[in-house]
Amino acid sequence: MSTQDLRLAIISSETNDVLSPVYFGLEKKGFSVSVIDPSEPGRHKVSISSVDGVASIVDEGGRRVDINSHTRVWLRRPRMPSLSSFRAVSESVADFELKTYRAAWESLYSIKAAWMNPYSSSRPLERDKLLQARIAGDAGLLTVPTIFTNNPEEYSLFVASLQGDDVAVKAPISWHSDVVGSETPYGTYTRRLAQADALRLSSRVARSPVLVQPYVEKSYELRITVVGERIFACRIDSQKSPRAKVDWRHYDTASVPHDAVQIDTGVERALFEFMHRAGLVFAAIDMIVEPNGDHRFLEANPSGQFSWIEALTGLTITAGIVDWLSGA
Numbered sequence: 001m002s003t004q005d006l007r008l009a010i011i012s013s014e015t016n017d018v019l020s021p022v023y024f025g026l027e028k029k030g031f032s033v034s035v036i037d038p039s040e041p042g043r044h045k046v047s048i049s050s051v052d053g054v055a056s057i058v059d060e061g062g063r064r065v066d067i068n069s070h071t072r073v074w075l076r077r078p079r080m081p082s083l084s085s086f087r088a089v090s091e092s093v094a095d096f097e098l099k100t101y102r103a104a105w106e107s108l109y110s111i112k113a114a115w116m117n118p119y120s121s122s123r124p125l126e127r128d129k130l131l132q133a134r135i136a137g138d139a140g141l142l143t144v145p146t147i148f149t150n151n152p153e154e155y156s157l158f159v160a161s162l163q164g165d166d167v168a169v170k171a172p173i174s175w176h177s178d179v180v181g182s183e184t185p186y187g188t189y190t191r192r193l194a195q196a197d198a199l200r201l202s203s204r205v206a207r208s209p210v211l212v213q214p215y216v217e218k219s220y221e222l223r224i225t226v227v228g229e230r231i232f233a234c235r236i237d238s239q240k241s242p243r244a245k246v247d248w249r250h251y252d253t254a255s256v257p258h259d260a261v262q263i264d265t266g267v268e269r270a271l272f273e274f275m276h277r278a279g280l281v282f283a284a285i286d287m288i289v290e291p292n293g294d295h296r297f298l299e300a301n302p303s304g305q306f307s308w309i310e311a312l313t314g315l316t317i318t319a320g321i322v323d324w325l326s327g328a
Contacts, residue, residue: 121279
C-alpha cells in the first residue's frame with residue numbers, strides 16, 4: 001500500500017519525547033501523520049457512523065482524519081479531560097458532558113482499523129494482572145501462583161500455604177508520587193516479606209486489595225518488548241544491586257547492566273501466542289529467569305515504556321513501531 005493510500009494517526013496524551021521519534025520516523029518515510037490528544041475537549045470534533053462503520057476527527061484548523069479499514073492508529077495512553085475542563089452550569093452537568101465525551105471516543109476506538117493496540121484488548125489487561133496470568137498460562141508460559149484479595153483470612157491462608165517461603169506483595173496498579181519535604185519518592189513497589197512478617201500484617205490488606213505471591217528467586221530479569229512479529233529483549237541484571245534486587249523499578253542503572261539478548265525460541269513462541277490470545281500488537285513484558293533457567297511471566301503492560309531500554313541497549317524499538325505503522 002502506498003503512502004497516499006495508507007492513513008496514519010497517533011491518538012495519545014503522552015509527552016512529545018515519547019511520540020516525536022515515531023512521528024518523525026513516519027514523516028521520514030513519506031507519511032503524513034495526524035496527532036490527536038483526546039484529553040483536550042473542544043479541540044476535536046468526533047463523528048462515528050453505524051452506516052459505513054467509519055469515524056472522523058476534525059481538528060481546530062479544519063483538518064480531517066478518517067478512521068477506517070485503511071487507517072493504522074497508534075493508540076497510546078489516551079486520557080480523558082478532567083471534570084473542570086467542562087465549564088457547565090453545575091458539576092452534575094459537567095459530569096454528564098464528560099461521560100458523553102468519553103462514550104464518543106470509546107465508540108471511535110471500536111471502529112475497524114489497524115490499532116496498536118485495540119482498545120477492547122488493552123483496556124481490560126491494563127489493570128487485571130490475573131487475566132494476564134490466565135492468558136499467559138494458556139499460551140504456555142510459566143506464571144506465579146497469585147491471590148488478589150482484601151480478605152485478611154484468605155490472605156493468611158494463602159501466605160501460610162507457602163511453607164515458609166518469602167512473600168512478594170504488590171499493588172494491582174502502579175502509583176508513584178513525590179512527597180513534599182522528602183527526598184524519597186513514594187510508590188507501589190513490590191515488597192519482599194518473610195512469611196511471619198506477612199502474616200503479622202494480614203489485617204492491613206482490608207484497607208486496600210493486594211496481589212500476593214511466593215517470592216521467586218531471580219538469576220536475572222527480562223524486559224521484553226513485542227512489536228507485531230518482532231521481539232526486543234533486554235536482560236536486566238537486577239541482582240547486582242541491593243536497591244533493585246526486589247524491584248528493578250528502584251532504578252540503579254549505574255550498577256545494573258542492561259543488555260540486548262536473544263531469548264529461548266520456546267519462550268518466544270509462547271510470547272507470540274500470548275500476544276495473539278490477548279489481542280495485542282504491542283506490549284512490554286516482564287519476566288524472571290530463575291537460577292534453574294526457568295522463565296516465569298510476571299506481567300505485560302500494553303502501553304509500557306520503552307525509551308529507556310533503547311537508550312541503554314541500542315534496541316531499535318521505535319523503528320519497529322514505525323515499521324508496523326507504515327506496513328513495512
